[in-house]
Amino acid sequence: MHIVADENIPLLNEFFADIGTITRLPGRMIRPEDVQKAEVLLVRSVTHVDSSLLANSSVKFVGTATIGTDHVDEKWLEQQGIAFAAAPGCNAEAVVQYVISCLSLHAELNGEPWARPRVGIIGCGNVGGRLRERLDKLGFQVVACDPLLEKTAEGEFSDLDQALDCDVITLHTPLTREGPHPTHHLLNEDRLARLREDQLLINTSRGSVIDTDALAARLSAAGAPTVILDVWENEPQISTELLEKVWLGTPHIAGYTLEGKANGTGMIYQALSRYLGLPVRKKAGQFMPDPGLSRMTFTSEAHREEALALAIRATYDPRRDDTALRRTLRLPDERRAAAFDEMRKKYRTRREFASIRLQLKGTANELQHSFKTLGFRIKS
């Protein structure tokens, strides 16, 4: 069996070498001639999978090792009888931890208590739903907006305007252009105009959920909100004007923990195995190496806010990725897009909170509760 795969999918050999022969290609460069004789195509978010790529191919199965599926024409695949599998939720935990790190950093730099702001979560699926639960347990006031879920899911939901009125607004919708609640340019000029200077807006969903030109203009006007962007319109050709104006900008890596990426590969391996009628023998967890940092100790002196900030930041500090992305502003225009992709390709090994075991010596129960809620492991 011939498998064509994006070279940035981790653990390709470990999961797929005994299923077929793998041809690895840069995801943005996969062409119709590359897949013509392939039976299986494995991609990440940068490969557009549609009739123009697959019409003359022998591909029978497409897997994307990502949560987002806006790069795949699922309707066309279905019409052609081509099986399709994505990896829902694979890196949801990574994105939740990215948002929590941003919230913690913002609170610390503004001298604000950690759990004070009201957080509006727009889109409450795998990422937003998990974030909602986590923040609820940590004592945040959460305003959840998800018009597609509100009729079926438990819990209270609010409308978009209520979510957009919160101290922090965080976007977790898919990118959609059709249906009753399309998200393309959901945050348009009109909605952006209503945001206030004291608000923090975080986008880890897809760049086009916000209108770039309108946001750049809003950030140049008086009373602009603080903005953190992980995702951008027209990646990898992102707006340098916008990057200069946001508080933190990262190169679409919110989901890039080792666990998140490996889960994505593991999920499409499972789907392909089931499709081929093969036994599912491997799991992402078996390929996880020991983390570089595996233990931290806090004593009874530990102040809750500082201890949480320290542990969160030791695991992930968004300023590191922001600094690296901002360095690309110095490059000539024609090299910037390649640098964006290169940062993602060579992204360091980032681990999740659960990879760290905390030793708590006589600390308050409240601190222990917060650490556990965040997902750190506590050494008893």
Ligand SMILES: NC(=O)c1ccc[n+]([C@@H]2O[C@H](COP(=O)([O-])OP(=O)(O)OC[C@H]3O[C@@H](n4cnc5c(N)ncnc54)[C@H](O)[C@@H]3O)[C@@H](O)[C@H]2O)c1
């Ligand atoms: N930055 C990253 O690295 C990264 C990583 C993972 C996922 N993502 C993006 O985040 C998105 C969300 O991920 P997820 O796993 O939570 O997806 P999901 O499909 O589990 O949940 C999305 C939720 O958004 C809701 N929704 C749809 N349209 C909406 C609207 N107009 N207003 C409010 N809610 C709406 C849906 O009902 C659903 O509950 C993905 O589609 C992907 O594009 C980005």
Ligand SMILES: O=C(O)[C@H](O)[C@H](O)COP(=O)(O)O
């Ligand atoms: O949808 C997702 O899962 C994420 O956006 C994913 O992390 C994107 O990473 P890429 O596929 O571009 O490597």
